[in-house]
Amino acid sequence: PELANQIAAGEVVERPASIIKELVENCIDAGATQIDIDIEQGGCKLIRIRDNGCGISKSELALALARHATSKITNLDDLEAIVSLGFRGEALASISSVSRLTLTSRPQSQTDAWQVYAEGREMTPIIKPASHPVGTTVEVLDIFYNTPARRRFLKTEKTEFSHIDEVIRRIALAYPNIAFNFQHNGKLVKQYRVSQSSDPIDKRIVTVCGTTFMQKAIKLSWQHDNLSINGWIVAKTTQEPMQYFYVNGRIVKDRLLNHALKQAFQERNKSSIHSTDQTLSYIIYLEVDPHQVDVNVHPAKHEVRFHESRLVHDFVHQAVVMALQQIEQ
Numbered sequence: 583p584e585l586a587n588q589i590a591a592g593e594v595v596e597r598p599a600s601i602i603k604e605l606v607e608n609c610i611d612a613g614a615t616q617i618d619i620d621i622e623q624g625g626c627k628l629i630r631i632r633d634n635g636c637g638i639s640k641s642e643l644a645l646a647l648a649r650h651a652t653s654k655i656t657n658l659d660d661l662e663a664i665v666s667l668g669f670r671g672e673a674l675a676s677i678s679s680v681s682r683l684t685l686t687s688r689p690q691s692q693t694d695a696w697q698v699y700a701e702g703r704e705m706t707p708i709i710k711p712a713s714h715p716v717g718t719t720v721e722v723l724d725i726f727y728n729t730p731a732r733r734r735f736l737k738t739e740k741t742e743f744s745h746i747d748e749v750i751r752r753i754a755l756a757y758p759n760i761a762f763n764f765q766h767n768g769k770l771v772k773q774y775r776v777s778q779s780s781d782p783i784d785k786r787i788v789t790v791c792g793t794t795f796m797q798k799a800i801k802l803s804w805q806h807d808n809l810s811i812n813g814w815i816v817a818k819t820t821q822e823p824m825q826y827f828y829v830n831g832r833i834v835k836d837r838l839l840n841h842a843l844k845q846a847f848q849e850r851n852k853s854s855i856h857s858t859d860q861t862l863s864y865i866i867y868l869e870v871d872p873h874q875v876d877v878n879v880h881p882a883k884h885e886v887r888f889h890e891s892r893l894v895h896d897f898v899h900q901a902v903v904m905a906l907q908q909i910e911q
């Protein structure tokens with residue numbers, strides 16, 4: 583089983599940033615409103631993630647580390663309509679197979695916190711009492727300490743840090759109602775607060791992407807049947823383009839969606855005097871009935887498959903066309 587875990591780990595745990603993505607998704611699934619991320623040496627030495635979510639009861643603590651143990655789906659029907667970010671029950675098992683992992687947690691219903699520790703081949707985690715407020719902390723030390731071949735693929739501290747920074751930006755953009763603190767080597771490097779204003783998402787985008795993005799952006803907002811789209815597009819940017827597409831709160835890379843956006847812009851350029859080659863920056867949130875989308879396509883969950891992909895494509899395309907028409911008037 584240990585080997586199986588390490589092979590699975592290769593799919594889910596590529597580098598510190600992918601560990602952080604999985605752990606933060608767990609915090610979100612747990613209903614956390616505050617997530618603190620502490621890393622040392624680009625995450626290679628230490629990753630510590632603390633949340634104020636629902637916690638894990640003492641009796642479930644060891645189970646949480648077991649492979650294919652998930653509390654998020656209970657039958658095959660659930661798999662047809664996934665509403666949580668996690669559902670494979672693979673992340674904690676995979677991460678603990680290639681690191682020294684400590685999981686500390688307390689649910690509301692328990693007066694004390696408990697802790698389990700798992701290290702590489704150690705298959706029976708030891709449970710002991712701990713001190714922790716309601717919520718969960720996962721601490722991951724020495725990634726790939728037992729898989730030297732993989733450790734060699736880790737890049738410099740600076741590179742790993744920037745991958746992590748990007749992962750946190752992406753997640754922060756999708757969850758404006760969650761506060762994030764991000765510390766590197768004991769220094770607070772990013773802080774995403776929850777805005778109490780009527781438009782917390784606008785405020786979050788400004789914090790993450792800067793004021794110029796918002797100033798130049800075209801607003802997109804449309805709803806039809808079970809589909810809804812919201813977002814912002816900037817046609818030309820001097821910086822690296824920022825491209826974020828979310829489906830039901832999950833960041834995805836999807837050719838179909840990219841194509842729909844590009845096509846809408848190209849059509850508009852044909853009819854416009856200033857026909858330039860444009861790089862698009864965008865932050866787009868698509869909400870789809872979970873029955874209409876399959877997220878169980880890739881272990882790292884970057885991809886989705888729409889049951890009616892043509893319909894979704896045309897919907898996104900149409901939303902952009904309409905937004906562009908509005909600014910031309």
Ligand code: ADP
Nearest residue numbers: 608612646652653668669670671672673674718
């Ligand atoms: P998955 O997210 O696919 O269910 P994971 O391996 O990521 O699988 O987590 C295993 C289980 O551990 C989850 O189903 C959940 O019950 C529990 N868990 C993990 N992290 C947290 C957390 N931060 N708060 C509450 N429960 C958690």
Ligand code: MG
Nearest residue numbers: 604608668673
């Ligand atoms: Mg998970």
